[in-house]
Structures are given as structure tokens and as C-alpha cells.
Amino acid sequence: MKPRTLFEKVWDRHVIEQEEGKPAILYIDLHLVHEVTSPQAFDGLRLHGRALRRPDLTVATMDHNVPTTNRSLPIADATSAAQIDALVKNCKEFGVQLYDLHSPQQGIVHVIGPELGLTLPGKTIVCGDSHTSTHGAFGALAFGIGTSEVEHVLATQCLQQQKPRTMEVRIEGKLLPGLTAKDIILAVIAKIGTAGATGTVIEYTGEAIRNLSMEERMTICNMSIEAGARAGMIAPDETTFAYLEGKPEAPTGKHFAEAKEDWRKLATDDGASYDQQVILNTADIAPQVTWGTSPGMGTEITSRVPGPEEFSTESEQKSTRRALEYMGLIPGTPITDIEVDRVFIGSCTNSRLEDLRAAARVIKNRQVSSHVKAMVVPGSQQVKLAAEEEGLHQIFLDAGFEWRESGCSMCLAMNADTLADKERCASTSNRNFEGRQGRGGRTHLVSPMMAAAAAIEGHFVDIRQWEFID
Amino acid sequence: MEPIRQHTGKVAPLDRANVDTDQIIPKQFLKRIERTGFGQFLFYNWRFDKDGNPDPTFELNQPQYQDASILVTGPNFGCGSSREHAPWALLDDGYRVIIASSYADIFYNNCFKNGILPVILPEETVNNLLSRMEAGYTHNLTVDLEQCVITDQAGFKAGFEVDPYRRHCLLNGLDDIAITLQKEEQIEMYERDRPDWYKTAVEKKY
Ligand code: SF4
Numbered sequence: 001m002k003p004r005t006l007f008e009k010v011w012d013r014h015v016i017e018q019e020e021g022k023p024a025i026l027y028i029d030l031h032l033v034h035e036v037t038s039p040q041a042f043d044g045l046r047l048h049g050r051a052l053r054r055p056d057l058t059v060a061t062m063d064h065n066v067p068t069t070n071r072s073l074p075i076a077d078a079t080s081a082a083q084i085d086a087l088v089k090n091c092k093e094f095g096v097q098l099y100d101l102h103s104p105q106q107g108i109v110h111v112i113g114p115e116l117g118l119t120l121p122g123k124t125i126v127c128g129d130s131h132t133s134t135h136g137a138f139g140a141l142a143f144g145i146g147t148s149e150v151e152h153v154l155a156t157q158c159l160q161q162q163k164p165r166t167m168e169v170r171i172e173g174k175l176l177p178g179l180t181a182k183d184i185i186l187a188v189i190a191k192i193g194t195a196g197a198t199g200t201v202i203e204y205t206g207e208a209i210r211n212l213s214m215e216e217r218m219t220i221c222n223m224s225i226e227a228g229a230r231a232g233m234i235a236p237d238e239t240t241f242a243y244l245e246g247k248p249e250a251p252t253g254k255h256f257a258e259a260k261e262d263w264r265k266l267a268t269d270d271g272a273s274y275d276q277q278v279i280l281n282t283a284d285i286a287p288q289v290t291w292g293t294s295p296g297m298g299t300e301i302t303s304r305v306p307g308p309e310e311f312s313t314e315s316e317q318k319s320t321r322r323a324l325e326y327m328g329l330i331p332g333t334p335i336t337d338i339e340v341d342r343v344f345i346g347s348c349t350n351s352r353l354e355d356l357r358a359a360a361r362v363i364k365n366r367q368v369s370s371h372v373k374a375m376v377v378p379g380s381q382q383v384k385l386a387a388e389e390e391g392l393h394q395i396f397l398d399a400g401f402e403w404r405e406s407g408c409s410m411c412l413a414m415n416a417d418t419l420a421d422k423e424r425c426a427s428t429s430n431r432n433f434e435g436r437q438g439r440g441g442r443t444h445l446v447s448p449m450m451a452a453a454a455a456i457e458g459h460f461v462d463i464r465q466w467e468f469i470d
Numbered sequence: 471m472e473p474i475r476q477h478t479g480k481v482a483p484l485d486r487a488n489v490d491t492d493q494i495i496p497k498q499f500l501k502r503i504e505r506t507g508f509g510q511f512l513f514y515n516w517r518f519d520k521d522g523n524p525d526p527t528f529e530l531n532q533p534q535y536q537d538a539s540i541l542v543t544g545p546n547f548g549c550g551s552s553r554e555h556a557p558w559a560l561l562d563d564g565y566r567v568i569i570a571s572s573y574a575d576i577f578y579n580n581c582f583k584n585g586i587l588p589v590i591l592p593e594e595t596v597n598n599l600l601s602r603m604e605a606g607y608t609h610n611l612t613v614d615l616e617q618c619v620i621t622d623q624a625g626f627k628a629g630f631e632v633d634p635y636r637r638h639c640l641l642n643g644l645d646d647i648a649i650t651l652q653k654e655e656q657i658e659m660y661e662r663d664r665p666d667w668y669k670t671a672v673e674k675k676y
Binding site: 016017021022023025027029036037039040043048050064065077079080082083086120123128129130144145146147148149151152155156157158160162194195198199228230259262294315316318319322412413414421431433434435436439440 | 486487488490492493496497498500501502503504505515520544545546549550551552553554557572574575576579580583584633634635646647649650651653656657660661664665668
């Protein structure tokens with residue numbers, strides 16, 4: 001048989017039908033649902049008198065539009081409350097398992113999938129959210145879909161899909177202290193651009209990737225969409241299996257052993273080829289900070305804010321000019337001179353336990369700068385609980401951070417957590433678009449350690465020079 | 471979904487690259503649970519200033535573009551969030567055709583599901599269309615999906631390519647779900663053979 005890539009193997013397993021000149025009909029193993037992109041899809045089912053085909057393969061939570069403050073109070077915003085209510089009602093009517101606001105398993109959909117062991121190697125996973133790519137860290141084929149497709153999956157458990165092309169992103173070298181998964185993926189996006197991987201599924205390979213923990217792998221796959229990719233994947237290995245074993249919904253006993261045997265076969269065959277390839281070495285990557293209004297507008301902490309003339313095309317120059325104006329930055333300013341007003345540690349990119357540990361270590365026995373307001377929003381209630389058991393929350397609170405309930409929060413600022421006009425934020429999230437964290441707000445994407453250090457110093461610092469007070 | 475065969479309409483320019491779906495429809499409007507009524511919020515943060523007054527410097531606020539139904543814009547249009555509220559807002563505001571040199575995948579796909587035709591033309595041609603509008607010049611274009619060609623009265627003509635299946639569905643306004651439901655038998659067969667270990671606890675409850 002022709003050597004195949006990880007993606008091709010998972011794809012081939014799920015094609016129900018492939019007629020000439022038509023998209024494939026792909027079977028979906030897991031459909032994750034949240035409150036913002038599903039109400040119109042459930043309405044569509046009702047409108048056409050269609051049933052939900054596999055309630056058992058559908059799992060829902062609420063995350064985008066939930067308060068991160070006291071959950072025993074009613075939601076203040078009436079439209080938000082109606083959206084939350086709609087999800088409760090829909091899940092009840094169609095028999096969908098829902099991890100609601102009061103559930104100890106509630107959290108950002110891409111944090112709870114893996115935590116619950118719902119995310120497994122070789123599965124096809126979709127959700128009406130672009131960062132579904134996160135689940136690819138387990139060797140699943142996971143991608144975001146629109147609401148019409150959510151309805152399609154609800155009704156048929158299938159999707160019509162054109163087969164994407166493949167791209168290998170190989171990261172060579174070792175990760176030195178201070179350099180994180182977030183810096184790797186930001187460097188990849190800065191290199192290939194936000195449309196660099198459009199139409200492809202990325203597979204991340206190489207020594208640096210193999211040595212990453214599952215949580216770090218999720219950070220990498222999460223931001224595949226910011227490079228334009230449909231999905232990002234990493235071949236499952238011992239690290240993956242060790243993470244999954246014992247997770248509530250993962251297979252157990254004999255089934256786990258059988259599954260493991262099967263999952264091992266998913267790795268890309270020797271001699272298989274990708275349509276495109278990008279190679280980076282960690283030796284050439286420094287901690288990253290974005291300066292603009294697109295995740296590709298990033299640079300190294302040791303660098304300066306670029307000027308429009310440093311770009312070759314007219315279109316890039318125009319975008320740069322606009323971005324600098326929006327961000328209130330002057331070309332040539334050293335990145336370390338940029339002062340921040342807010343720090344946000346959270347989002348499906350960087351709000352898992354390891355992220356919080358890394359940030360806590362940086363701020364331990366220090367105080368948040370007097371002109372900075374900083375907050376931590378754990379990715380899920382389980383992350384929050386685990387962090388509290390380790391006493392991480394106390395480190396954050398002692399340093400002057402706020403410690404919140406789980407949800408998307410200021411990653412998209414749909415709830416009450418927003419930046420004010422012209423406020424500047426060091427954020428561990430994934431998008432720095434205009435107004436993403438609040439109208440007029442200025443977002444700089446960084447790793448959790450870099451965000452934590454910026455909270456203490458009040459401006460960006462090179463975390464590689466940080467003195468930890470353990 | 472309303473089919474598109476031939477569409478003639480006024481063209482409006484939005485000369486920016488990488489316009490993301492957060493700009494097309496900002497998140498504060500995603501709380502609604504309906505599919506309609508999003509047009510009033512289209513490009514909200516660009517269209518209106520902080521006090522909610524129309525910003526006269528924004529291209530699409532200029533009087534000559536008010537009833538446009540074709541949007542010409544920069545590369546990688548629709549990147550970012552998968553929110554289908556973006557095409558819903560465009561459609562609700564009267565847009566049936568978008569012209570750009572490239573699109574983000576999910577947005578591109580979402581357009582077809584909603585009866586919007588996203589046309590891909592070479593960057594030069596798009597720039598040519600944009601520069602014609604720089605002086606405030608307005609014109610109509612006719613987009614013919616049957617022939618896959620765009621023309622205007624003044625002799626502009628450009629062919630474009632669309633995936634034949636997508637074109638077929640758009641020409642006929644076909645409902646994808648109904649098409650897949652016809653495969654019931656194959657789906658059932660596939661389900662019988664799925665490996666046991668995908669049947670997680672959630673599944674076993676039923
Ligand atoms: S944390 Fe941010 S990126 Fe992740 S799912 Fe929520 S809104 Fe989307």
C-alpha cells in the first residue's frame with residue numbers, strides 16, 4: 001500500500017462515500033456544541049422536522065458567553081441569558097449531554113474535550129468553533145465548522161468535505177528554558193502568514209514537537225487556524241496514551257489496550273509525502289510578542305516594532321500602517337519598552353494547568369505592577385480545582401491577580417470581561433484582531449510566562465533573563 | 471437557500487487585506503439566537519463611531535455605495551472565527567456576491583451554505599476593480615454563475631472558476647442535508663463497523 005500520512009489515514013477511515021467530482025461524505029465521531037453557534041442549528045432541525053441522529057456522539061457545554069464571576073447570581077445581560085437558556089432547552093429536547101454553568105466539568109469546549117477523554121486519537125471531531133483544531137494534538141482530525149454544518153452534523157452525523165491538502169511543519173531542536181509552545185506556534189505563523197496554510201491540514205513533526213507535553217501540543221494545534229489551516233495534527237505516542245489513560249470517557253482495560261495498538265498505526269508512514277513543508281529550528285526562535293492586529297504580525301522580544309517600509313508589498317505596507325495606528329505604536333520602539341495596562345491569562349490556547357503553573361512560578365513572591373490590572377481565567381472548572389489544590393490561586397491572589405471562574409472570558413470579550421478603549425493587554429489568547437478584547441482595545445499575544453512577567457514589570461520583558469524567587 | 475444564476479448589482483469597495491469575521495460582525499451581536507437581522511451590525515465598529523453615529527470616512531458609508539450587492543475586497547477575506555453570523559450579516563445587508571483574490575476556508579464554505587457567491591479573481595484584477603472605484607466612481611457588475619464570467623457595460627470581462635459541485639448546489643439552491651440524508655443506508659452500514667473503543671461512556675449511556 002502507498003505510504004500515507006497521519007491525516008490521510010484518519011481521513012480514509014471516515015469516508016463513507018466519495019463520488020467523482022463531489023465532496024466526500026465524512027463520518028463524525030464527536031460533535032462538540034456550545035451556546036453561540038448552535039441555536040440556529042437546532043432551530044433548523046425543528047423547522048424541517050428532523051431528528052438529532054446521534055445524541056450519544058454529541059456533547060455540549062457553555063463557555064463563550066458565560067460570566068466568570070459569581071455563578072450563583074443570575075446572568076445580568078438578558079440576551080446572554082436567553083442564549084444560555086436556549087442551549088439548556090435544546091439539549092433537553094434533543095437528549096444531549098450538557099455540562100452547564102453549574103457542572104464541575106464546565107469549561108471551554110476545547111479544554112474539556114481532552115480532559116474528559118472524549119478527544120481520542122483517530123477520531124473525527126467537529127465543533128462550531130474554529131479552534132476545534134486543538135484536539136488534533138491527540139492525532140484526531142478536528143476542525144471548526146459553521147452553523148449550517150452544525151445542523152448538518154446534528155441531522156446526519158456526517159459532513160460533506162473537500163479533501164484538504166497536507167502540510168508538514170517540522171520543528172527541530174530542543175526547547176530551552178523560557179521558550180514555550182506558544183512561541184513556536186507564533187513564530188510559525190509569523191513565518192508563513194495568516195493565510196500560509198489555507199486549504200491544508202498541518203501535521204507538526206520533529207524533535208521539539210515529540211518532546212512536548214500534551215498540553216503544549218494542544219497550544220500548538222490550537223493556533224493552526226491562525227495560519228489559515230483547516231486543522232493541525234500530531235501523531236499519537238506514549239505521551240498521548242499516558243495522558244488519556246484513566247480519563248473519564250476514555251476506553252478502559254482491554255479496550256484501552258486494543259485502542260492503543262490501533263492508535264500506534266496512525267503515525268505517518270516512512271516515505272509518505274506532504275504537499276507542502278516548512279522547517280524551523282528552535283535555535284532560531286526567541287520568545288514572541290505580537291505588535292499588530294493579526295496573529296502573523298509578531299516578532300521577538302529582543303526586537304523592535306517594525307515600520308511599514310520593512311515590508312515588500314503595498315498591501316502589507318498598508319496593513320502595517322493601519323495596524324500600528326490602531327495599536328498606538330511607533331516603529332523602532334523596542335518591544336521591551338511597550339507598557340501594558342492589563343494582563344489576561346486564559347483561553348483555549350493557554351489556560352490549562354501547566355500554563356497556570358508556569359505563570360505562577362514567574363510571579364511567585366512578587367507583586368503585579370501598580371498600573372496593571374491582571375486576571376487569570378482557568379480553562380475549566382477542573383483546571384480551576386486542580387490549581388486550587390496546588391495552591392496556585394493563592395500565588396496569583398497574593399501577587400494581585402484576579403482569580404475567576406472558567407470560560408472564554410476576555411479571549412473574545414463577549415461577556416462583561418473587556419478592555420476599554422486604547423487599553424493595552426498582554427494576553428495568552430490567540431487573536432489580536434481589532435476590537436477582539438473590546439472596542440479600541442490593544443492586544444499583544446504572548447506565552448503565559450511572558451504575560452506573567454509583563455504583569456509584574458508593567459512592560460514586556462525577556463523571560464529568559466527572569467530571576468525566579470522560588 | 472435562494473439560488474444564484476445571474477446577479478447584476480452595484481459594486482462597493484473594501485480595500486483591506488485579512489478582513490476577519492470579528493470585523494464583519496463583532497462579538498457583541500452574536501448573542502442573538504436568530505438567523506436574521508444581523509445586517510444592521512455588519513462592520514459595526516468600522517461603520518459607527520463610539521457614540522453609534524455613522525463614520526463618514528468608512529468606505530461603505532458613502533452614499534454612492536448604499537444599495538450595493540457586490541463587495542470587492544482584499545485577500546484572505548473572512549479569516550478568524552468560524553461564526554456563520556458573518557455571511558448572515560452580509561446577506562441580510564443585501565450582499566449576494568463577494569470578489570477577492572482569496573478567502574479563509576470556513577468563511578468560504580459558509581458563503582455557499584447561505585446563497586452567497588464568493589468569487590476568486592487574480593489579485594491584479596481585484597486591484598483593478600478597486601482602483602476604478604477610488605475616485606468615487608460607481609458601476610454595476612453582472613456575475614453569471616452559469617457561464618462563470620463577470621462583465622460590465624464598459625467592456626470589463628473576467629472569467630472565474632468554482633468547484634463544479636458547489637456551483638451546482640448554488641445554481642439550484644440545494645439543501646446539503648437532504649442530499650446527505652439520502653445516504654442513510656451507507657451511514658448505517660458504516661456505523662455498524664465502527665470500532666468499539668470510540669463508543670465512549672457518553673455513548674454507552676444510551
Ligand atoms: S477561548 Fe477564545 S478562541 Fe477559545 S473557544 Fe473561547 S473564544 Fe474561541
